[in-house]
Amino acid sequence: MLFQWGLRKKQQDKQGAATRQERDQSGQVQDIPHEPIHSLLDVNIDIIRHTTGNSSDIVIRRFMIGQERSIRAALIFIDGLADEKNVYQFLLEPLMTATFPLSLSPKDTFCFMEKKLAAVGRIERISQWVDLFLALMSGETIILLDGVTFALSASTSGGEYRAIEEPQTQLAIRGPRDGFTESLRMNTTLIRRRIKNPNLWLETMKIGEVTQTDVAIMYIKGIANDEIVEEVRKRLRRIHIDSVLETGYLEQLIEDQTFTTFPTTYHTERPDVVAANLLEGRVAVFVEGTPFVLVAPALFIQFFQAVEDYYARFDIATALRFLRVLVFFISLVAPAIYIAAMTFHQEMIPTPLVIAIAAQREAIPFPAFVEALVMEVIFEILREAGVRLPRAVGQTVSIVGALVIGQAAVEAGFVSSAMVIVVSITAIASFATPSFAIAISARLIRFALMFLAAMFGFYGIIIGILVMTIHLCSLRSFGIPYMSPLAPFIPSNMGDTLFRVPAWAFKERPRLINQKNIIRQGNHQRSQPSASNRQEKNEGEQS
Template sequence: MMRELWKRKKMLGFKKFDSLLSPPIEGQLSSDLFVNEQVLQNSFHNCSDFMIRTVSVTEKTKILFIYLDGLTDSKTLDEVLLKPLLLEVSPNELESVFTLKQMIEQKILAASSIKSVSKVNELVNCVLKGNIGILLDGEPSAIIAGMQKNEQRNIEEPQTEVSIRGPRDGFTESLKTNLSLLRRRIRSIRLKFESFTIGELSQTDVTMAYIEGIAPDSLLREVRKRVEQIQIDGVLESGFIEEFIEDVPFSPFPQIQNTERPDIVSANLLEGKIAIIVDNTPFVLILPMTFWSGLQAVEDYYERFLYTSFVRVIRYILFNIALFLPSVYVALTTYHPQLIPTSLLISVAAAREGVPFPAFIEAFIMEIVFEGLREAGIRLPKAVGSAVSIVGALVIGQAAVQAGIVSAPMVIVVATTGIASFAIPRYNLGTAVRMIRFIMLVLAGVFGFYGIVVGFIALTIHLVNLRSFGVPYFSPVAPQIWTNLKDVLIRPPRWKTNNRPALISGKDKKRIPAHQKPGPKRS
């Protein structure tokens, strides 16, 4: 090795040789295979998973294979490339380097993804993604073969978005698998995938999916601009992207929807929205998002519209209960007892007779305990998480009532509020409701109903002024769009949804031709 190094130095000159061994990362590959090997070893210094394999095809011709152990399928490398090259190719076919390169690219290498690179940084980035780099003696370029090891989780039903009716497949951590799940549902050349690489160190693959002609051009330009402006060292999950591109970072309400379900993403793409798929995470971002889409469940569009409309009305009622019930109870019992019927007031007063805390402090303590039980149930292992949360709530509630620390009506109010919050389909919207519930509770404890009214007005003003990529968050209610209002409070029949959402879709606004109402034919 040292003799070879000394010979090369004398032949090329010491300064020139040293400059070749430490080129800039954007530098070109050398035609000297030995120099390229030293450059790559310097680049992957202290990387124990970096593998170099040198193969002598003839006395004059050598080939260098570089890859990362664990990311590259070494078994495929042996069977697809090394075995044919060493055992099945005659030496007479390998008299020149050009012939060898052409033979590897066109005859020997049985890989679907092959390309050629000439810069050091391009070669390094390709190897870091699990590809194999092939360098030939006398060639100032490298062949890149896609032989990544595809170790991934199987396609399973999403655990965070369980549905009674609908597909059971969910996204995985593999970007290619996720794209294929979307392509299986929308088999059109109008479905486009634009790729980005984000993260200086992670080099994470990010794909923007949309349907050409349905997604508005202005929205596409805005999303491209925001994604391309992201400068970060690493992207580990789609939440990293979400925080960089949302409109109002300090709003408690989510402005970008996330989901594990390919059918939800496909349905939103057909409405003109855009999806952002990030490698190594099953959660896909959908934008823009409105307030009403956060209250729509996946079954809303699979069950018959009569059932769905009834359940959706119930869901809106439960949403208001989750947001206002504790604060209304505190305001009534503390400042406005005259609004409570006499018989109910006597019952509540009797239950609160031995409680040492005001209603506001009592409600605040119970809400904190309930949130603690909910968080503990999420963080604990599945085998004991649900049991701890249920048993803990029963034991603590019963013991607190018997000890006279809290009243039984307060336990009922907090439990009803918690059940109502579980009916919100989107976890991030439910979290926003939980945060605002504490604010409403404080306003009710200080000002009574006046505080609740002021908080409701401030909340409404915030929601009306909020935007998600230029789309009003409260649309189609504010601004009011009559043609889209029918899919807010209730779910209309499928044959009545003739047009796509007006503020989201692009040129192609027609979804279903008119006059498709089913019924018996009249003779």
């Protein structure tokens, strides 16, 4: 009995391996017929209905070609993906009302229809079922004729999409208010409205054997590094996966280093951010169905740059960048410093403050590490609850929960008031980080630093920061050092790192990202007063 079960299991494994191998070689779902289109219209319609499970949103409109002909035809499209008005106005009505020469055969009628009657932007001839279903599922309209072994694919994709709105995750005080949507074509259009240059190239491919998701890479030819473009293209083509529903799927499959908490690709839903990165030589990756666009390669300092830094004066932008780096460091080490100071280094705290904290902690039954760990976990739970609940309820739960639990914990003697202050400052600092991807990395590393502080004090914190710095310097993003231009140090690119130089000093693009078209603006871009202004100034000084 056991032998028979094992033999049957082995046969099933062989069949499954053969099926997977066949699927990998074909690159398509096996339910789609891999054969040419049939010449009989009824047979073709039956195949479409069988393959799609007779789905209710598949619209099949039978009609007769022309006013005096007897050739049967059919229009097939998906309700919601195709623009129904364009289908009936530019395809069905011209085909039904046109006058065809009676001497034309079905094949000649097909050619005549292809060249002169289909009044849409793009018409393609299809001979295989795989291509037919791919076009149908992309929102195009299929035209079939009885007696013809070809089909026409007409570009009528449309349907309802979310309107262009202001981005919700990257708000800006000053700057454009439009953001990406779930439509890939609308997203690429938003970039072309900003960069009106024929060297802005777009390459489209389909990834996902089941979903057949449209994925596009965009770059500026002559500015982008050809090696980086080829590396992005190679990594995307290497992906063999059933589905791609968001850019996060691709991000995890194309990043250089998997086992790291730091993001090595940058994602954004702002068109102006993508346009600025393209002008620096980076490559953008668009995915149909998501408003988030990937930008590669990404640098560590890039996650502390906000979009309004380039719209404001350089002194204001520099001050805000220093503030962001400071709050990131606070969100990273604030609880660990409190734990180390309370556990090992009380002598480093001013005496009045030590006495005040000791009086608060006199009735606390837990050590500082357990106290901080419990409060951090509770706050993370409140933060996650606020994100998952409906917006009207989530903010109330987060605020009320934090206030009530914090005050009740202090009054009950579980935690000290100083610990509530430290956790609150840490949470506010993490919210002030402009990029969510780098902020969540700090949230994870914070717990490791808290553990090291509880074990070794300030020495543990220093060891943790050193290990983190070494790890950051070892990372690459599509071959580019993650910490550049800080490590390796590139003096000419330091004007857009921790501080921002004036706009007239942005002469060069990042050197490691772009190595053949470095100069992005001419010399002497600084504003100079006119001769009349200088003369008035001199006269005023003399008087």
